[in-house]
Amino acid sequence: MRNPRGVGAIVALGLSVAVANAALAQSPPNDRAIDVQTFEYAIGPKALFTVSDAEVAAKRQLAVDALITFMTAPFKIYNVDPETNEVGEERTTVVESITSAQLTVAYGIDDRIQVGANLPIIFALTGEGLMASTGMPDPNGLSVTGLGDLVLEGKMRFHRDGSLRLGAIGQLSIPTSVGSNESQFIGDNLPTVRAKLAAQYDTGRVSLGANTGVILRKPRTIYDSTIGQQLTWGAGAAVRLTNKFSLIGEGFGRAGLPDFSLDASPLEVIGGLRLYATNAVAVVVGGGAGLVKGIGSPESRFFVSIGYSPDVRDTDGDGIANARDKCPMVAEDRDGWEDDDGCPDDDNDGDRRPDDEDKCPTVAEDLDGFDDDDGCPELDNDGDKFADLQDKCPNDAEDGKEPQPTDGCPAHLRDSDGDGLNDVFDKCPSAEEDMDGFEDGDGCPEADNDNDGVADAADKCPLCPEDKDGFEDGDGCPETDNDRDGIADAQDKCPMEAESINGIKDDDGCPDTGGQQVVALDGDRLLIGKIPTLAGASLTPAGTQIVDQVALLMNRHPEVTKWLIALAQPKADAAKKLADAIKARLVAKGVPAAHLEVLGAAGPAKIGGVVQERGEEGAFVCPAGKEVQQRPETIPAPAMPVKSEPALPPKDSTTKPTPAPQPQSDEIEID
Structure with missing residues (x-):
């Protein structure tokens, strides 16, 4: 009898002593050359996990993977009631866990054929073991380490039409399984032959895949289960969420021939993530579980892998493999300038002049408005042997005349004091104009604009002369009401004493007694x-x-x-x-x-x-008629340096002045 999940052989309980004695008198099968690991990592470049792509590695492309997997309880034996065929309690956990690795390698022969191999390594296979005569645990338990069977593979893609690809895969396992404890359950002791078809359909970021095939080998019977010829199948989907990250899910299994017994028909589902650390390196993390109790179908599984598959194709034919080519679709121009990056350099020196028009393709044009179309830098535009960076007149040759024979400027363009006014117009060619907005066109600095004897640097009112009345004369501002009593000094009989507001001669500027404020x-x-x-x-x-x-x-x-x-x-x-x-x-x-x-x-x-x-406390306003007037300029004032201004508002926007605060109500309370 077979149980619903078939991860172990099925045990029938005898209902009579005679039946039991007859069973004990026989020698039950005990062929342990069975590989209970049904998870076989796909060989070569892949979109899924165990489901092989129909596509093959590119010509001369090498693809290597190293996978570690851990699974639990892939082989159990249960009690079965022979009358009702119902599965009872678990009798023996033959294999409790397996920790193993798989090393795969693939190589592209041409654009249609790939060869490869998969070598399993068993780090630890542990369990209760099996007494074949009783179906009970082995008193010595089970512990195995060793190598599994090497699988050799050839794959051919025989159809490609748009997003659909079809391929055929042939495999041969070599009985290389060798390990401790008689190498139980880690491989076959004879070669096996495997064949399958692969279909793959890619739609943008989604990739669908399916495999179906057969395993041909010598049948092996252990206790009440036989593992022989099997159909194999698998299907899955991968969704590439980003260029670096994929989400993958798949299911795979086997079906025992010819009766499709559950013991020989494991079924498993897995899911995981694939992260592309680089274009050539991928990291996989995943897990899954068996859905039935067939031999090899675990209660749980976890796996992790790292793969290396450089893109050795040369799509643009420039001799640089895609994996190293920064422009895989555009050929390198091979002009001796950065030819190893795979990108054509149409403007080697980056001066915005195409190399085929650039007279100096490896030296950047200086873009200073002088002969900029030839692509060559002109370091001395005027040819006066003074480099432009040090030449105050880079486009006008030096004439060697005093007083500045080496500044790069001819006399009529020279600005000896650097105030922006050429010497021929500058009344003070050796003294820099102060550029304070007052009579700046003559080239001479005005240290005291209002000529009140207080230098502008210390003058709070540089355009309004001090009144020199002995009261605060050092600040440069005229004090028209020294005592600040509201009566101008000109009408104030007591300019240094404030008027008292009391109704008695309040307009003479002198303090009075009496009266009433x-x-x-x-x-x-x-x-x-x-x-x-x-x-x-x-x-x-x-x-x-x-x-x-x-x-x-x-x-x-x-x-x-x-x-x-x-x-x-x-x-x-x-x-x-x-x-x-x-x-x-x-x-x-x-x-x-x-x-x-x-x-x-x-x-x-x-x-x-x-x-x-x-307003501002104490804000000064120059009395009418007192402000200094500038004399008319006899020569145009040089342009002042202009600071960058904020961007102008859109044409349809209107800048409105901030309105002055208004009373909140027309009603005013008067105390």
């Missing part, structure tokens, strides 16, 4: 203690005095660029009239209209203000 600035809040009054459409004298105090305070803070005053009167028209009158008076007292907004609204009478915007 009705305005103050608390942070950004403008406090106005009294509401100005109107007489008709104009401010009353008392109202004018209040507004003048506001103006004086505002003028003390030139850094404020936006003031807002809000007021309320019982009637809206009265509020508007008062707002207009206040603004007019503030502007008259020197507050810039652009810095001022006065709003009026109906409501309980009140007034207040706020700072809305501030």
